[in-house]
Amino acid sequence: MKIFSDEQVYEGDKFTAQKQQITSIELMERAGIQIFNWLHLRMQGAQVPIHVFCGIGNNGGNGLVVARHLVNHGYNVHTYVVNFSDKRTKGFLVNYDLMKQTQKKWPTLIGPKDDFPKIGPDDIILDAVFGVGLNRPADDWVVHLFQHFKASKAFVLSVDIPSGLKTNAAPVKDTDVVWANHTLSFQSPKLVFFLEDTAKFTAQWEVLDVGIDPEYLQKTNTLTTLITKQDILPVYKPRKPFSHKGTYGHALLIGGSYGKIGAVQLASRATLVSGAGLVTAFVPKCGYLPLQSSVPELMLITDTNDTCISNIAIPIEPTVIGIGVGMGTSEETASAFTDFLNQNTKPLVIDADGLNLLAKTPALMEKLPKYSVLTPHAKELERLIGKWSNDFDKLDKAINLSEKYNIILVLKGRFTLIVYKKNLYINATGNPGLATGGTGDVLTGIITGLMAQQYEPLEAAIFGVYLHGKSADIAVQDFGYEAMTASRVISYLPKAFLDLFVKPEPPKTANKQDDKTTKK
């Protein structure tokens, strides 16, 4: 799902108005009606006080449209204009007049010196103060109004975005932003809904189709994408009937050390279950017996050293190499890793101690083949790019690293972010059950397994994180969060693959009688 930038949204409005020969006021009406319908469906005429707070721009215009329809449907509505500027937009002014005609009085103006209205804990606030047009910090009194919303404990429904939040920058203070219970976001969700520092400003969100022209939506490329099944399906490579194990590549996993052979076991099982034709692991000698006996499909090559990797000699021609899981960072291993990178030409997936060794000797980054996939968790990322001041600073630093070395970064987290140069892919599958040791090794295995099958590295990263999270989402239904283990994530990978082909259920018919009539 494309996530449009603010500029693209404004451009889409213009395009739609021109192509469909409608005015921007009609577009605003469409958007407002969608919000009204959302509320009406849930409230069914209930007389709960609804406080509609409108700014003086088009977000405020949206609020006024909703208020008018609520009044026309007999709701208990109180409409306020948060009068922070004289520069009212046409969309606001037209709907301001319509509001006057509808309720025979002007909405209540709130200025810097006015008292704020009383809001009860069971009331509803419609927050249409600022939309994506926010371009500077709000005045103190407006921020106090936002705090008044929070203190009231009323349910806050934000229009398009919680007011005070920008789509492309972190707020200075948490109190500068409206804390919404729910946000109805126009046309696509906002990136900030997925970032650690800003996701909290809306407990839930939903996208409303406000009718931007389909041609515009289709032809416009975005830098940010929310990964959905619809994005994955075109990438999926169906298994060929006339094929053999050689068709699906030979994956090599390099890692493990005394006490951490399990990491290689998890990664190699995940590589196998992801569909790689052949999988070999290169491990210290101590890994031979446990791996040979626990994963019969796996082939093994051992280091000369018993407990850690000391010399990576590979007598095979793998399609792809996944390196780093459970590997340790001993001096011997560090030097073996350097020698390996100096002579390696194969595509790489690098995780865990592979990343830590890169961070210790940044010059090694120059040795990475183009399109290498690096899968850091937050601590590993910090070792690679340094500390960041907020999510956007983190993303900028990650983009710089990706551009400098032409590599793909998989930033693991609640919403894993895949960064390739300026392109950002957000993964929304997964759950807190994944917060347990070994799940990262499983992800490395999946991405390595997909690359073995000739998925492009970026495709493999996107598909891999999606599958990994989906597997956990299916497993959680049987185990809950606490009992999820990395092994269980592997066990549910088959279901995650199968889920790709499950069509969403058609919407249930409201009237069974109608159903029968149609069948006759």
Ligand SMILES: NC(=O)C1=CN([C@@H]2O[C@H](COP(=O)(O)OP(=O)(O)OC[C@H]3O[C@@H](n4cnc5c(N)ncnc54)[C@H](OP(=O)(O)O)[C@@H]3O)[C@@H](O)[C@H]2O)[C@H](O)CC1
């Ligand atoms: N396709 C769609 O998604 C549609 C979205 N719509 C809605 O339109 C808003 C965006 O509306 P816009 O008028 O551009 O912006 P805002 O309503 O967010 O803000 C209004 C103006 O306020 C000024 N501003 C910005 N920051 C501040 C501040 N801190 N203090 C005071 N004033 C501020 C700024 O104007 P200036 O000229 O003074 O800089 C803003 O322009 C979008 O979010 C949707 O809700 C459309 O209804 C239709 C389709």
Ligand SMILES: [K+]
């Ligand atoms: K808003």
